[in-house]
Amino acid sequence: MLIPALQVFSIGFILGLTGPCLLYCLPVILVLSAGIKENYKKILLGIVTFLSGRLLAYTLLGLLAGLSGSLLRQFIDSHFTFYLKPAAGVISIAFGVYIFFYRLEKKKTCQSLAHKILNSGGFFVFGFVVGISPCPPLMGLLLEITLISKTFLQGAIYGLMFGLGTFLSGFIIAAGLSGALSWIPKKITGSIASNIIFKGIYALVLILFGVIFILSAKR
Numbered sequence: 001m002l003i004p005a006l007q008v009f010s011i012g013f014i015l016g017l018t019g020p021c022l023l024y025c026l027p028v029i030l031v032l033s034a035g036i037k038e039n040y041k042k043i044l045l046g047i048v049t050f051l052s053g054r055l056l057a058y059t060l061l062g063l064l065a066g067l068s069g070s071l072l073r074q075f076i077d078s079h080f081t082f083y084l085k086p087a088a089g090v091i092s093i094a095f096g097v098y099i100f101f102y103r104l105e106k107k108k109t110c111q112s113l114a115h116k117i118l119n120s121g122g123f124f125v126f127g128f129v130v131g132i133s134p135c136p137p138l139m140g141l142l143l144e145i146t147l148i149s150k151t152f153l154q155g156a157i158y159g160l161m162f163g164l165g166t167f168l169s170g171f172i173i174a175a176g177l178s179g180a181l182s183w184i185p186k187k188i189t190g191s192i193a194s195n196i197i198f199k200g201i202y203a204l205v206l207i208l209f210g211v212i213f214i215l216s217a218k219r
Contacts, residue, residue, distance in 0.1 A: 004148050005161045008141070012058075012165025015137060017173070025054070025130060026174060028209050031202040032095055032123070033178045046123050047174045051167045053127025058163035059156050061134060062145055066155015069146035076139070082217060084133035089213030091126050096206030099199055131163075138162075 016022060033046040064072045075081065134142065141162060149155040 001154065001157075005158060008145070008158045009161040009165040011141060012162035012167075013169045014165075016166035016169030022170075022173070024135060025050075025170065026177075027205065028092060028130075029127075029170075029174050030178050031205045032092075032099075032126075033174070043178050044175055047171060047178060049123035050127035051170055051174075053124040053129075054131035055127075055160070055163035055167050057128045057131030058138075058166070059160045061132065061138075061142055062149075062159015062162065063152050063156035065142040065145040065159065066149035066152040069143065072142060072146060076134070081133060084129055085217040086214045088126065088129045088133065089210040089215075089217075091122070091129060092206050092210030092213060094210075095122070095126070096203040096210065099206065100203035 029047055029050050032050070033043045061072070064075055142159075145155050145158045149158060
């Protein structure tokens with residue numbers, strides 16, 4: 001079981017560097033963390049929280065694959081999964097709107113409370129919703145997990161190992177690039193106007209990806 005687990009981990013790591021995991025999630029988590037977090041330490045925490053939500057989703061999908069291939073197929077083909085991408089799109093749009101208005105107003109008490117809630121739970125939920133709606137490469141891996149898993153526990157472990165691979169590679173890339181995204185606005189002019197412009201760009205990107213998530217949902 002160790003060798004297949006390491007192989008699954010390697011697949012996750014590679015897909016996180018070069019595959020859909022990079023193109024699908026990286027732009028979102030980059031602009032999201034850079035747009036909401038105030039310093040680099042909090043940016044890293046936001047990235048870890050998002051990736052942890054996605055890690056949980058992959059583990060649960062692996063568990064389903066370990067239980068039964070038909071059960072996994074029933075879940076993927078269910079009406080529930082149709083709403084996952086639109087849900088991710090709505091969350092992304094909501095984050096975009098929040099980023100724009102949060103930076104334009106002073107941090108009132110209710111606004112600060114909302115900010116803390118988004119920091120603690122919003123990133124995790126967003127990562128989970130994105131992860132629980134698998135892309136084609138992940139579906140192929142899940143079917144492979146169905147074949148090599150003897151128990152649901154093994155399936156969950158393989159899903160966890162894949163998730164850890166994507167977690168590691170995603171963190172390496174996102175940690176470096178998000179630091180640059182938060183640093184650039186301050187170094188260009190350091191003015192309030194420039195920060196508003198960049199936050200507006202971040203918000204627009206999140207809204208755009210939200211629309212893409214919604215439109216990519218298939219019946």
